[in-house]
Amino acid sequence: MSTIDPQAARSENVTNIQVDARHEPDLAIHVEDLTVSYGTKPVLWDIDMDIPPGVLAAIVGPNGAGKSTLIKTVLGLIRPAAGHVYIHGKPYRDQRRLVGYVPQRTSVDWDFPTTALDVVSMGLYGRLGWFRRPGKREKQRALAALEQVNMSSFADRQISQLSGGQQQRVFLARALVQAADIYFMDEPMAGVDATTERAIIEILRKLRDQNKTVVVVHHDLQTVTSYFDWIVILNVRIIAQGSVADVYTAEHLRAAYGGQIALLQSNSFTKDTQG
Amino acid sequence: MAFPGFLADYTVQTVIVGASLLGLCSGALGCFAVLRQQSLLGDALSHAALPGIAIGFLLFGSRQLSILLSGALVAGVLAALLIVLLTRRSRLKTDAALGIALSLFFAVGVVLLTHIQNRENASQAGLDAFLFGQAAAMLRQDLWILGTVTATALLLVISFWKEFKVVTFDPDFASSLGLPVTALEIVLTTMIALAVVIGLQMVGVVLMAAMIIAPAAAARQWTHRLETMLILAMVFGAVSGITGALLSSLARGLATGPLIVLTASGLVLFSILFATRRGILWTAIHARRQHANLITQHVLTTLYQLAQNHHNPAYRTEQGMVVSYYGDAGNRALSELDRLGYVKPARHLPEEGTHWILTAAGIKEAERILASLHPVES
């Protein structure tokens, strides 16, 4: 699926520390030697992660593995104790316009006094710049994004009166108006029903087909093989990364999920990966 | 200009203008404090101001408002820093850190205050007025301070409207857009601290937090839009200020600050009870009405299904049948449906009770309801 072999890239770094990795413009996301800690407790340890452009990538790992932290650090929301992040070969702050973000739905207070349409227009604030208000054009773009996620009839609805799945779609629409190149989405399919999940994955596939890179924190191990073509298995460290066909194995999952894997193994997905 | 008697009074005019300025300012900034779940911050900042006022007086020996308020502001900023430090460096949660900062600074303030009063002629210092506020001590030139802070606050809120909004709603997303979230948060917190400080003279350390929280909390009940909430909070703030000032000037001997806060709290209570959309009463009535609507819809679709079962669109359903199932609500539902023109009464045989037939509009409505119950998957 891809020509990049992260294993090789890493051993290169180990043998020659002087290698200047800033010139990895061929990679959508290039993370090296990243360590993040809250207080004195490291929650991400020595992460090297490469994601090629044009893939639909999943980040999986147990609760508390550091998936949200990894995304937030890549987006510059958390300052790492060590390490670097490059987006298309440049630091994040130079590439902001290329990046769209869907935070975990539960990270905001949905009782905030605003409408679905207004939340979606927030995706355009970065482009608008200081002192400029969203006008007619912005409103139309926000409406179009709501239409894409099948939510146009809820444009003027107060956001607390939306169901969880609808709120999730509003967040997705807000990222879509960002017209980004690389998307980071934290559990966009958490708590949505099967129909919504299908609608969301269709949108993500469309983005990938437009050669955009979509990185998704995902919890449902059953659907990994059918939804994604790239995977990062994480538990504080990187357990494995690569194309789903290559690295999505029971062995790697066991390494990430530890004891929990016994429970998971009884399910059919591990057979899928071998077949 | 012709004022009614007491309004011509110089002090009363000053107090009314000052109170309405304070209401506008604290109402607007209070919205952000309440939505950022920082209601307690206003309380901590106002209590923390007391030692600042006392130290300002001790250092400069002056009762000039600008000096005392500068002291208050410095103390407020120090308290805010202490709160940040406590939450970052220890395992304390924000509310605990706020509580600690509040009590610590307030205790120091009271100690300094008693020290000043023992040293000087208490009435000459007059600092204890800052505990509960003393609106009558307000001078015309003090209005300039109030006016400047209010104008600055409103100018900032208007200029950085969308930035403040997204930072309040979703700071992580705001930061991913490249907005300087920390700087914006510092500006907001500083403005809230300023609003607290300018209110100290009128409302006092102890009650000032209510001036920040109450108008915003009342406004929140009435609307689902931040713009409307802000304007309403400013109106509520100004109304509280003016009402409090008028009441105290009419009834001699009643303190202005507490009256302002009482008015604002009254507005909160009123809003919680009576506001459309979120108010308790409105919600209860709405729920009742919805329940009645639901039964009416039920009855209509039941008639429709009975007609369908009998392959007869003009099927007559006996009223007793509906009532046996829905009780008295069935009677009300039928007369409501009759009023809406969805059913019409018909007699089967003279000795029988009333029967009901669906009208063409009724059939259409029943089909619409049934279709909406089983939406086509999108």
Ligand SMILES: Nc1ncnc2c1ncn2[C@@H]1O[C@H](COP(=O)(O)OP(=O)(O)OP(=O)(O)O)[C@@H](O)[C@H]1O
């Ligand atoms: N603000 C914080 N302060 C301290 N520790 C934190 C903070 N946020 C997260 N942690 C800790 O960091 C670790 C990683 O958290 P993170 O939210 O990144 O996990 P996650 O993989 O996204 O989990 P989940 O699947 O539950 O969303 C957890 O052990 C968590 O307790």
Ligand SMILES: [Mg+2]
């Ligand atoms: Mg998470």
